[in-house]
Amino acid sequence: MHQFKRGELVVEPGATILLENSASPHVYTVLEGWAYRHKGIADGRRQVLNFALPGDLVGLQLAILNDMQHTVTALTQVRLCVFQRDSFWSVYHDHPALAHAMTWVAAREEQLLDGLLLSVGQRSAIERTVYLALHLYDRAKAVGYATRDLLRTPFAQGHFADALGITSVHLSRTLRKLRDQGLMRWQEGTIYLENRPELEALAAYERTDGEPRPLI
Amino acid sequence: MHQFKRGELVVEPGATILLENSASPHVYTVLEGWAYRHKGIADGRRQVLNFALPGDLVGLQLAILNDMQHTVTALTQVRLCVFQRDSFWSVYHDHPALAHAMTWVAAREEQLLDGLLLSVGQRSAIERTVYLALHLYDRAKAVGYATRDLLRTPFAQGHFADALGITSVHLSRTLRKLRDQGLMRWQEGTIYLENRPELEALAAYERTDGEPRPLI
DNA sequence: CGAGAGATTGATGGTACTCAAGGACGGTGG
């Protein structure tokens, strides 16, 4: 595994890690920090596709398909493990366990996307908001970035709204309802899950603790 | 490759190929026909996540994650290539080219999901409708299932609406607008793309003809 | 012929968007 590592890269908040339609020679895994994947339409609308946390692959599509159709941007300072894109094929040849682990991460990402698509397609704004909050809390907790029903958010409400497919104005109103009901609140860059059972019921959230993530 | 094939399976329209939360010992690739992946919430709402056409993998998440969180259902008669789930690991060990091809298919599926999520999250009903029609037409054409701006639809408008995240009632109204504008129509189980340039402009559609699909 | 599924259209209401204004905060420079 280490023989494919070409070094580490640290980028600052707001930096673009990979850009849509451009062919970086590198792909990465996140070692530390938060990033987000997003994709825009010409007129300025954009969708946040998902967030990336430690252990996530960034640029698999680029490595395998030679084509990048979304952008990845750092939210916090992010420490990345750098791989040569053109050495990817040899991983499959020489290190089947690592290749399998990468497919694991890709399959998991697809599973998360399925859940988000269900959310955006079928749930109301309030349900979506709760679903994404729980989703991110659980993922953050799994890598030690959240504790005791409390999540420090490295992103703005605008990012969250773009992930939900609603406007940040409407997200603000939705958060007010949730706060008034004592279910959760988002204050000063921190999300507090105040009544997890009720929240899970409201969002029809299914905890997805499958197998442990393989090491990459 | 053939040594992993455990046989072929033909299922009838409407049959469930893989069921959410159940552990089939098999995974499949589609050899012929249409299927769709979908996922429901307890109260009956459901989202069609994507459609599967020849060459697509069905059940990768099951094979890699040992966990199936969506259902796959046949739309037409579907001919499937059957694989043993528990032999998947050995593919990585013994047949790196095949393993790489499977990751290719998985990465492509993720890319398609990204596009659909952008659509459902950001586009209006009429834009989404056009986007999905173009998307399916292009994919169908790539496997010889569509010709000359004409796509025979093996699915009902209800399926299409569930993929778009709108109701079938509203889809019907949206199709009426498109028909009145002479852009496309959906009549008697066939979608006619009558003005492709205008449709692409309306939906901000980006054709994605990347590398050719590897054989599986 | 009746039952059922799918599609279309109308009427009505709710959810979420747009436009707009204002407050809170942090960073910058006079």
Next chain:
DNA sequence: CCACCGTCCTTGAGTACCATCAATCTCTCG
């Protein structure tokens, strides 16, 4: 030190889009 930004969040008013409920029509199938 404080005025001046820019960014982010909040709230209000008015509107547009899409959902819901319901009726009708066609088509297929038993």
